[in-house]
Amino acid sequence: MFGLMAIAAAAFAPVAAGAPSRWQVETDKRCAIALRPADPAKDIALKIAVPVAADEIFVSFENPGWVTSPVHETDRVKLSLEPGGVASAADLWFGPGNADGGVPSLTLGVTGRDFLARLATARTLVVIEEAQVIAQLPLGDQAGAVAALRACQAARQKRWGIDPNFWAALRSGPALIGPGGYLTSEDYPKDALAAHASGRVTVRLNVDASGIPAGCAVVESSGNDSLDQTTCRLLVARARFRPAVDAEAKAVAAPYVMSIEWRAPG
Numbered sequence: 001m002f003g004l005m006a007i008a009a010a011a012f013a014p015v016a017a018g019a020p021s022r023w024q025v026e027t028d029k030r031c032a033i034a035l036r037p038a039d040p041a042k043d044i045a046l047k048i049a050v051p052v053a054a055d056e057i058f059v060s061f062e063n064p065g066w067v068t069s070p071v072h073e074t075d076r077v078k079l080s081l082e083p084g085g086v087a088s089a090a091d092l093w094f095g096p097g098n099a100d101g102g103v104p105s106l107t108l109g110v111t112g113r114d115f116l117a118r119l120a121t122a123r124t125l126v127v128i129e130e131a132q133v134i135a136q137l138p139l140g141d142q143a144g145a146v147a148a149l150r151a152c153q154a155a156r157q158k159r160w161g162i163d164p165n166f167w168a169a170l171r172s173g174p175a176l177i178g179p180g181g182y183l184t185s186e187d188y189p190k191d192a193l194a195a196h197a198s199g200r201v202t203v204r205l206n207v208d209a210s211g212i213p214a215g216c217a218v219v220e221s222s223g224n225d226s227l228d229q230t231t232c233r234l235l236v237a238r239a240r241f242r243p244a245v246d247a248e249a250k251a252v253a254a255p256y257v258m259s260i261e262w263r264a265p266g
Contacts, residue, residue: 023145031152033145034102035137042066044135045103046125049115052156053257054203055173056090056109057116061127061135062265066104069094069127077112080126084118106134113172120146160204160219162255171249174207174241174256183260189226193244193264197224201231202259209251219257227262235260 017171026032031050037043045062059061059079063070071077074092083089091109095102108127119125120143127134154164167173199222206215216232 009239022140023142025145025148025152027152027155031156033142033149035139035142040103044137046137048119048149051257052153052160053162053167053173053255054195055111055113057106057111060105060107061111061137062103062105063135064097064103066094066096066106068096070106070134070179071127073129076129077108077134078128079108080121080128081118082124082126084122084138085089087112087115087118091103111175113170116150118250158234160257161217162204163258167254169246169247170252170254171245174205174211174254176256176258177211177240177242183231183234187230187234188262189230191224192224192230192262195224197222197227197263198262198264199223199227200259200261201228202257203232203235205235205239205256206253207241207243207256208216208253209243211251212242213239213241213256214253220259222262224262231260231262 022035024034024036026034026049031052033048035046037045041064043063047058047060047062049058049060050056067099071092071094074089077089077092079087079089087110089108090111093107095105095107097104106127119139120150122139122142122208124138126136154168157164157167200220201218201222202220204217204219205213206217208214213236216236218228222231239258241256243251246252
């Protein structure tokens with residue numbers, strides 16, 4: 001079983017020590033901010049996560065009252081920032097929760113490099129499917145949280161060999177082409193399978209100006225060399241991209257970070 005850009009739970013911290021805020025910032029396993037409700041048993045929570053070097057932002061809503069997905073068609077769903085305008089959802093996932101305390105969640109993948117800037121000054125975030133309001137959340141004090149989110153992303157980029165200034169200056173980063181399925185169960189390395197080895201591999205692909213990976217580096221290991229090497233080798237061979245575009249609208253080489261989860265059967 002494989003997963004791309006998995007969003008895992010982690011501990012949160014206040015936006016700044018001594019500064020009262022309803023927002024919390026995560027800098028451990030991912031760069032994310034969360035808006036916790038006063039009554040989590042009844043109200044909707046909001047989480048926003050940014051990848052290290054990819055343009056899609058993950059906006060998640062947790063609602064204990066959702067039994068099934070509150071939306072039906074991705075292309076009919078909009079995020080409305082008031083003020084700030086509308087953002088379309090490029091992807092959509094619904095998690096039904098579980099008996100161990102997991103809360104049902106709706107996650108929208110939003111593209112657009114200006115989304116965080118608009119979020120920083122918005123007062124309200126609304127999820128709409130056609131004319132139906134799915135969720136509406138007051139924001140209010142999120143500018144500091146957004147700044148912390150950007151700082152977390154820049155720090156991780158530096159750690160993984162990416163120039164934050166170069167990344168920020170791009171008009172758009174590389175974007176994956178195709179439906180996915182870059183790795184299958186048949187690709188599981190035999191030695192890793194025999195050892196029941198599992199793990200999450202995070203890699204930095206160096207995507208050239210034609211959209212083809214010209215190289216790959218493991219930035220976070222699964223702990224198993226075969227899983228790491230297989231991930232890089234197959235992604236370089238199979239993954240294809242729309243290339244990054246610079247400020248002058250020219251295709252340029254740029255990094256792209258992605259994660260693959262390897263899970264041995266049984």
